[in-house]
Amino acid sequence: MNKKFLSAILFGALMVSSTGTFVSCKDYDDDIENLQGQITANADAIKALQDLVGSGKYVTSVAKTADGHGITFTFNQGDPVTITLDDETGSGDVVKVVDGILYINDEPQELKVATSETKPSIIMQDGVWAVLQEDGTYKSTGVPVSGVSVAGSEADGFTLTIFDKDGNKQEVKVPSASSLVTSIAIAVPVVEDEASLLNEKNVVYYGSKELINVSEVKYPKDAIISALNEDGTRGVAVNVVVTPTNIDPADLKFNLVNSEGATIFEEAVVSTPKGALQRAAMDGVYTLHFALKEGVTVADIKKGSIISQDDALAVVCGKAATAFEYKAGLENAATITQGKTTGNYEAKDNTYVKLGETYSLFGKGYAADPSANPNAAAQAFLTKLEGVSDIALSLDENLKSLYGITIDGTNFTISNEAAYGKEITFTVKYTNSASVAQNSIQSANLKVTVQKAAVTAGVTLKASHILSTDATKNTVYLPLADLAASVTAAGDKIVWNNANAFTYKTVANNTPADGFALTSSKKYGATPANLKIAKDTELGGFTLVKSDKKTDATKLSEAAYLAITVDPEQENVTADVYSALIQFVVTGNDVDGQSKTLTLPATVELTLTNPTSAVSRIPMYFDGDKLAAYGAVPTGANLLYDVRTAYNNADKAEKFTVTAKADKDEWNVQEDNHYIVEIPLDELYTETQKFEVSYQHFAGAINNVTTETIYITGQSPIKDGTITVSKTTLDLATGSDSFLSADVAGKDAFNKAYKLLNSFTAEVLNADGTVKTAAAAKDVQDTRIDDIKLVATGENAGAFEVTYVYKKIKDGKLVNAEDTDADAKLVGWTIALKPNTAIQNGATITFDLNITDKWGVELPAQKVSLTVKK
Template sequence: MNKKFLSAILFGTLMVTSAGTFVSCKDYDDDIDNLQGQITANADAIKSLQELVNGGDYVTGVEKTDAGIVFTFSKSGSKTITLDTAEDHGQVFELKNGEIYVDGKATGIKPAADAEKAPVKAVDGVWEFLNANGEYQSTGIPVSGVTVVGSQADGFTLTIVDKDGKSTEVKVPSAASLITSIVLKNDASTNGFVISKATFTKPSKWAGKKELPADKSVVYSSSTIDIRVNPVDAPATEAKYYLTNTKNQTLSNIALDAEAESADDAITIGGINGRAANTGNGLFTLSMKQYILSKDDAKAFDKELTDNAKARDMDNTSVTNFNDCVAFAVNANNKARSAYNLPIGTKVAADLTKIQVKDMASSEATLAASNPTKKEITVVVGKTYTIKEIADEAGLMYDMYFSLAEVDKKTYGVTYDDLTHTFTVANNPDVSTAATGFDLTINTLSTKGQVKKAVYTVKLSSAIETPSTYEAITYDVAKLKDTDASNDAFTLDMDIMKTALGDKWAQWANTVGLDKTACAIYTKADCSDTPKQVGVTGLKITLTASDKTTPATVNNLKYIVVKVDKANADDLKLDKQYYLKVTFKDKVGTAEVNNIVVPVTFTAPSVASQFELKPGYVVDGTINAYYYDLTEDTKKNIALSRYFAKSDANAVVALDTEKEVKAKDNHSYRSGGLATLSEATMAGNVTLNASATDKDGGNAVAPDATTGKEFGYGETLTVKATNDKYSDTGWTYSTDSKKAYSFTIKIMSPIMEGTVKPVEGSTIKISANSTKGFDITKAMITGVDYNKNPYNVVPDKDVTSDPTNQVDNTVKAWDNEQIANVYVTKKGDDNTYIKDITLIGQKAKTADAAAVAGAINVKADPLPNEQETAIIVNVKDAWGYTISEEVSVTILKN
């Protein structure tokens, strides 16, 4: 492997024959010379290189010129790093014949050869060389200036070293270096890569412009290879591709080019077969240009295919698969490499029998040696067309040329290029009626040397080529919900089309009938799919003058106004790319004059974006809903709308049935079994189920016997809101992600989530052996709700009789409407410290009796010691839940 170390002064004149290089042979190939100059750099140019790299550009070539080192970028053109060639910067440092030379003089330093290590490298501003011990040793020769090393496979590294030995690197990628992996289409192993060969018999007479091969030369062509490259935006078309086997042997004569897959539709599951998606998403087709070998060279290549590739003879019907063939991989400039999954096949080329006009339907013409059957085609004036083989005969046409009558050539302004196989009709002899047309002969020469021809009878379309480009339009359907009627439409400016027509405007105006204009919506960019006719019921389209109201004539046409209907979407979907094609026809409405195609997308806010929670109700993303209603029949209903500042009133609302909320006895319970919605809209109420059911609707769970809590009480329930359409319009979402919104909610009692505790300290002190008992008053004990709001557990509402201190007490002795009952018990059945607990109701002063304060009366046993014990305060709230809180009491010895 020969590499060149070239100075800024002597680049291009030094011949280097050693195996030395700044980088190891395994990293860089022979395609690009390494450049090394002891120079000063233009700082702005260096900065611009880095900016281009950061912007995603890449290098297609590097060369040394008188101006400096020139980097050619794919998108940004050439950028030059200028060189200072003053005498004091002219030191030449090179490696030749295995020895380091400085200014042409041998230094006696001979780096050791190592396949894995560079013989010379720069370290801390000084050149070091690889010695016989495999270690790097200083030469004492300082480094300064700019060094460029690399290749088209790996990219390039620009190193700038200042006079103090400080270095800065700029990594400049090449096309191939950006490709990280190559994936073959799944059918590669079954279809193989088939090389066709045709022995060329030189014709006695041929008028084509392409140089003919020697007689009995062999012309090779091939099938194609479908690949996917990563990353998907890598410039795969800039690289060359080769076929390499597992022994790193690359097949000679085969160099492939990449063409991006260009279908307008996304590829179906049946057609994808291991590939990605459309242009810009990594799909490419590799193909080989025809190449010619002499008879002897062809024999050598055929032997290589037989011996090294074990190529399958496709003409041998007894061999039905590629199992015995050598497996090859596709590699990009010897950088990225696919899996070894591609066998080689060979066959004798078939005869060329048909041609076609590229991208023109029903244009296949049959070839014949003489008197071919004519094929009629219709072309658009000003448009360029290409002649090519049909798909099954790709690569079989070696050359072709056009011929037609001179009078037709001048009358219709026909121009053609025999080498590119293209022709254009520039003139329409009659702007008001279609011309009669002319015969165009295609003379072909196959790879076998067969001379045949086809004749097209060319008719002219009344269409006028209009190369106008309209920017894509995105219309927000939400505008239909405001009060401004002018927002209900979008417009297409016809001045864009007029400008594109140029001097054909008069022809257009004389031909067109504006009242015959047709509009349709397509899903393919080339409008080849079945259209959706629009303009009558949903989208209403009018041609207007500049005021957007007055019906247009050819003289005042300014806008196409497209009015969007709120209720009728013409079966169009939101967030889907459409193409609005406006076709202008002639005055009788039978022939197309021209058309414009405008990319259009209708969009609308998602369902989720139409919901806004009131933040005051939300904790960690979940609505904390506390009961608020005290009306007996509705008190356990939670109104969903209460918690939202806005919502989609047209959404269908349901409790989730997929995600498990809790489990019991190996049964799974979901939100839909734990609660119920009164109706399937945001106007509905959610209520906890008294009988919770599992995911299958069985295994019911009743509320807790002590607390009254339903099985779903306090659990995080999920509610889903879905709407296939945007709000109350007729416009349907095309993506599921925009159709749905979900939120979570917990339903709780404000009392149940509180507690009961002493007002001061951690215990309530009472006296022992009091015959009247000790009254615990509201000044000593309190209840608090979830928000620490206090309420009295001691009776505080005037009554005429005392509450019974039982779970079934019916005396409403508490003023707080959220409290239904309180009863107090001693802790533990064997608690002998407390003899009895009663409740004393609050009584108003009467003529016969003084007022009585409510209290919890506790009679304690006579004790010789101070003793702490506890009472249990049970509070039943208005919603049927009972909170039981242990409260410490200390019995004092007086």
């Protein structure tokens, strides 16, 4: 039996046959029992699915298995999970919406599906799939829901549904990346406020002509085409910030639409922001490139047949969208006839490349020969690319064969050693707004020079070091065994054994320079540069030591290490990997007593790390990057929050600094105490603002800095705590009862107990009535409580009178007080029946315990329910 139609049994216990008669379910008992067995067998898979969802993972694809007998969920992390209901015809459907079209098992249906902020795109209705329409109703597809199925969309996420033998269904909600997006906002716009997205720099067009690409394939007549950007992306760029920040943007789908959901753009291609936004990429900021859809014409934009040129556009992902901030159309669209036809392409006169590496025309090579110097300055091949619709590299076949050159579109690799030191000129073909025939395809050059024959080291000397200012812990030990082993000639070994010192030369661009300097491959600083650490500045104390790392060696034959001290407080020292090709020059006597010099190249790689006592977040204060700021009890209009209290070892950090990064009215960071944030009390819980936290690990080491983004919300430790009421009965045998400190307990957000009311121990008197033992305070109301009230509620509220009880100590005795007394303390309330009233034994009376704390926060009313006892 095909279980695709089993849902009809499960929903109704009877199934209508093709002749219209009813067939008893008993005919299918075996199938149902088999189905139940498979559901039971799938229990582990369902739990694995639930565990992945519960741990914050999201699905990146949902598809039927290759044999058609199950559904596989692939997540952004963790192993895929497969749910199967197996029979001879396959089982299970994947029903999803892609670009507004319904797909069942990857087959498009003739059904368009609407989207809604509040309604899912696909539902189960009377045992069949139904899809949302523009009017808000659902239209049946006529396709029965199978025994195991999954339905949904990128915007909504997906729902796995499995039915058991009784027709009961089990559902597991599985989010997609897009369904988890809660908000998108425009970051820093890349166009002026009044500029259009489409202009002659980023589109290619020529009136009613048919443009061609470099392969001479024609574009549609009157087509408007997104131009290539200098980095190889295509189309207009829009910078957005996505919340939450922990979703891989590669898993998200972004569209650029007008207010009616129409667009002329393809789905976005996501890239890392450039320039000033680059560092912010860690905070969920991304650059989206929107290329025009194939077939869109200039006339479409002029006439507004899809979108109007003046339409404001918004970026949409899932059910989140930016504001409508971008204009759609071409500038001067009414008169425009042709785009940019000259000055489209410019490249550097020459750029160096390495042998065996793959380069992109849109990428970078080197400004100088990079042989044996990984830190040669990078240089882009292109200096200009505007108004280009298509581009490709080519080269004479004989040169390709001679130098082992492969070309793939705009990528190239040179692999044959015969190319060392050779200058090679590629032909660059490209098309622009004048390219309507073969003779109008443009041609230019790209000239590169291959590195000289590489200088290589026979060995690599590696060492790791934890940075420290402690003189007993500031030495790194570079092992010499491999360098000694590289001396293989018998006579040279004697020279090594007799030598008592090294000299050093650092090889850069195949040329040795005096001294010992290691360079990081990363760049730091306001003007980014590679950090370099060198002997006699950041590095000092080069000493040969024996294997015990304590005793100096007088000859290389005794030496196991080169001991080097590292000063972590120097400007260029940071936690990173530094390396260089070093020529170690060794001079000693040979077997004949004659002086001889050995030149021994070796790559030195030094890894520097920060100590484990470095500053780190206290996890309990954070939810992702969100920080709950409690602070001290406010004394003014602002909550003062010391961000250092949320970090371990913040006192060991240098220049712990907090900087406001919000794009709205910022909360102040104190100038003198640049780690204390002032949060207005009227914005607690309602506002969250962005801040950057930075700190140095060592004084002076200005690049050994940790910088991270956090989002602060002002909160109250009282509101975020708990209140427990232990009193359960109201004893009215004497007409009244009390609600005192012992009847209620509080714990703050840190799980620390506190008192909501005051209490006292009564005095002890002598026989003559004098005070033997004075009354004393027992419980003291927490200073964080500003006001506390007990209010009768519910149907019986009118039968009771609640009286505040204040006490104070006078002459050693506990006496009643008025709330106006300076030393009066609230100890609780007396609850009494009003005169001339009666109430049944066992009746229930309810109260609200209303608390306002010193943060000005009114806590939700604590419900108190008491049973009357008479």
